[in-house]
Amino acid sequence: MLKTVGLALAMLAGLSFAAGDAFAEEPTKLKIAGILSAGKEAPWETSFVNSMNRVIAAKPHGLDIEVNYTENVYDNAEQVFRTYAQTGEYDILFGDTAYVDAIEALKDEFPETMFVMSGSGNHGLGGNAYWIFIHAHEPAYVMGQFAGKLTKSNVIGAISTFPAEDTNDQINAFFQGARDVNPEVKAKMTFIQSWFDPTKSNEATSAQIAAGADMIYQMSGAFEVCEERQIGCFGNYVDMSKVAPKSIVASTIVKWDPHINWIIDQWWKAKTTDAEFDAPMKPKWFPWSEGSGDLVVNPAWKDKIPADVLALAKKTEEAIKNGEKKIELDMSEPKAE
Structure with a gap:
């Protein structure tokens, strides 16, 4: 009996030691x-x-x-x-x-x-x-609502790098948000065919303004023309209001x-x-409701935006985050009108 108890205690001690080793190896x-x-x-x-x-x-x-x-x-x-x-x-x-x-x-x-x-x-x-x-299409949709409500020419635009799925989704959502609040909106689209080229981006901005655009989603990172012409522009990935305080209406923030x-x-x-690594074959992504982004309105523009438009944007944001409103994930190449 004593031998059995001793053996059991030894086994428990061994298990405890092994568990301690496993913990230490974390x-x-x-x-x-x-x-x-x-x-x-x-x-x-x-x-x-x-x-x-x-x-x-x-x-x-x-x-x-x-x-x-x-x-x-x-x-x-x-x-x-x-x-x-x-x-x-x-x-x-x-x-x-x-x-x-x-x-x-x-x-x-x-x-x-x-x-x-x-x-x-x-x-x-x-x-x-x-x-x-x-995917930042959800906050981009709300920015589109701002553009659709604030445009005076009913011409909005987007300038991006390449027609890639993770830029297309944002642009399509931006255009859809504008159209949903203003069916008269026409959209202009330019890809500068470069990941980062401020000169090409500014040239494209000038061309869209000449074509009547007064609200532009600037996804290629150059805002000099926006500032000079003082039209409404929108930033993405980070808050661009410090870069272009006069022209930035709002920015999508990627987290x-x-x-x-x-x-x-x-x-x-x-x-x-x-265990071995076991990556899924499909991409993993997180929606706005799970902390993947944000929408930041430029404080300098808040006084210029009618209260009902701000309220609409806030209501839409809440509806997206709580699941009441679904924004289509459209990754097809956006087209100009």
Whole structure:
């Protein structure tokens, strides 16, 4: 009997020791490489870096997170990802755009590394290659309501980089929001065929103004002409009112926080359960109601906007967030009228 009790106690002690070891092996640090398609000053990249900083401060799972960035990565993407992976120091290689070709070439060579690609131009790879998608169409729809109500010419416009799914969705929602409150609205559309080119962007803005547009969704990051002509312009990804205080009516704010937290949760799950990475084949995205964005009205414009228009925008925002109103996710290429 005593021998049996002693054996049981020994087994319990062994289990307790093993559990203690498992707990001790939980990661305390996480090292991420942020691989950016443009410089940090570009709005898309700024939104990513700002979101990452908030996540670092929040310390998910109690992790001390270090992030190092490489900017202006495009044609050289495979080499940049490989350089980080070969160090063996980085847990997650987090790309902010369409890096599927580079990741597909490397993922199996570095199975212990988590790779992340973002947005359109990618496809599911599974395993250790995770795909997230940023959709800001919901706040863009509300901005369209502002444009439709505030335009005097009934001509609105949008200027963007390339016709990609993660820009198309915002533009289509912006146009739809304007049309829903003002059926007389006509839309102008220009793609500058560059990720960041202020000169081309300003030229496109001038052309749309000449064609009658007085409310323009400026998605390519240049507002000099908006300021000079003092028309209504709309920013995206970050609050642009400090850049163009006279012309910015409102901005959509992209928050990568839920996407970054989801990626970290997936990494944590694999590392604490000794499981393999198991990325879904479809992209993961989060709606406005789950903290993926925001809408910021420029304080300098609030006094210019009629109270009923502000109330309409607020009501629509609340309806979207509580699920009463659904905004179509239309990723087709927007067309000019």
